[in-house]
Amino acid sequence: MGLTREQVLAALSRVALPDGGDLAASDMVRALTVEGGAVRFVIEVDPARAAQMEPVRAAAEAAVRALPGAASVAVAMTAHTQKAAPDLKPRAEPQGPRPVPGIDRIVAIASGKGGVGKSTVAANLAVALAAEGRRVGLLDADVYGPSQPRMLGISGRPGSPDGKTMTPLANHGVALMSLGLLMAEGEAVVWRGPMLMGAIQQMLFQVDWGPRDILIVDMPPGTGDAQLTLAQKTPLTGAIVVSTPQDIALLDARKGIDMFRKLKVPILGMIENMAVHVCPNCGHTEHIFGQGGVRAEAAKLGVPVLAELPLHIDIRTTSDAGTPIVVAQPASPQARAFRDLARGLIAGGMA
Numbered sequence: 001m002g003l004t005r006e007q008v009l010a011a012l013s014r015v016a017l018p019d020g021g022d023l024a025a026s027d028m029v030r031a032l033t034v035e036g037g038a039v040r041f042v043i044e045v046d047p048a049r050a051a052q053m054e055p056v057r058a059a060a061e062a063a064v065r066a067l068p069g070a071a072s073v074a075v076a077m078t079a080h081t082q083k084a085a086p087d088l089k090p091r092a093e094p095q096g097p098r099p100v101p102g103i104d105r106i107v108a109i110a111s112g113k114g115g116v117g118k119s120t121v122a123a124n125l126a127v128a129l130a131a132e133g134r135r136v137g138l139l140d141a142d143v144y145g146p147s148q149p150r151m152l153g154i155s156g157r158p159g160s161p162d163g164k165t166m167t168p169l170a171n172h173g174v175a176l177m178s179l180g181l182l183m184a185e186g187e188a189v190v191w192r193g194p195m196l197m198g199a200i201q202q203m204l205f206q207v208d209w210g211p212r213d214i215l216i217v218d219m220p221p222g223t224g225d226a227q228l229t230l231a232q233k234t235p236l237t238g239a240i241v242v243s244t245p246q247d248i249a250l251l252d253a254r255k256g257i258d259m260f261r262k263l264k265v266p267i268l269g270m271i272e273n274m275a276v277h278v279c280p281n282c283g284h285t286e287h288i289f290g291q292g293g294v295r296a297e298a299a300k301l302g303v304p305v306l307a308e309l310p311l312h313i314d315i316r317t318t319s320d321a322g323t324p325i326v327v328a329q330p331a332s333p334q335a336r337a338f339r340d341l342a343r344g345l346i347a348g349g350m351a
Contacts, residue, residue: 008039008064012060016059017056023043028044033182037071038074040157041076045078057075057077061073078198097232098205100209100215101205105351106217106235108239109217109239110260113221113253114222116221117244120315121271123138123151123152123218124315125341127152128326129345130174132342134346136214136216137168137174137177138174138177138215139178140179141217146179149176152171152322153171153172165207166207197226222252231264238267239268244275244290245287245289254297268304269298270297270298270301270304274309274310275308275309307341
């Protein structure tokens, strides 16, 4: 029988806290996963106690690593921000955006609402850029619904050679980091907002991305904390907003563009996804979600339309199978649409 969750918690119960009690009983341990000999969990602490708790993190890692059958142990410490009393003393300016080591450009793929195929576009664009010779990383920042491991056909756990940085996993020429790689498939993300924002920062700055021409970031839909965190913590080359031609999707896309502009993030353009459906049997075309809506909206907002991508069942089935259509059917019109998008970004100096 392999290592169990109960054995890990028993080991953590022997790790003492500075103010008394033990780690297992403290309610600080989050997202504990035990798969075979791989153990991962997060210790959530008050930011003011981060330095004091580092020895506890190290002791917890050592205690679990000493268990029979523990092949790898990864322990992250995330600070949970609590509301503090007003401080009227002069203070240093807050740290602004800082570059991610090894990354030349960072492009966010965003949408105002869910269900418009943003993650599918991000995966196929990343693979298409890799096929054009670019060194590509993909950060799955859609923390509530991380789908990129499935779309890229990647499973397993990222390694950590030094216990401080993680090594992304790769397939189809794309290096991937996703919260989905750190949790069991189907496990719900029930972390507080500050923990999730801390996870995004860790996946940015505590990952050995290596030299990359571009990091594609698959954003969660909407205009929330994840977008704010990314824009405030690292200099974005720009954002690409994905929408269908449907009026309700365009309404939310408009809000997304307004948010990025308020955050001083350049809008590289819009992508109209599911622009036209082509019947695989007879070739008949039909504009299921309307026609030309994104192009008209982009004209109003003064941003370019980067691509009009088709709605085709093969795009969905190949993504579900872990082999995006750019790889599975490279000669198809659907794959060529993504390759043309990638070439356009490269020609425009955006990738």
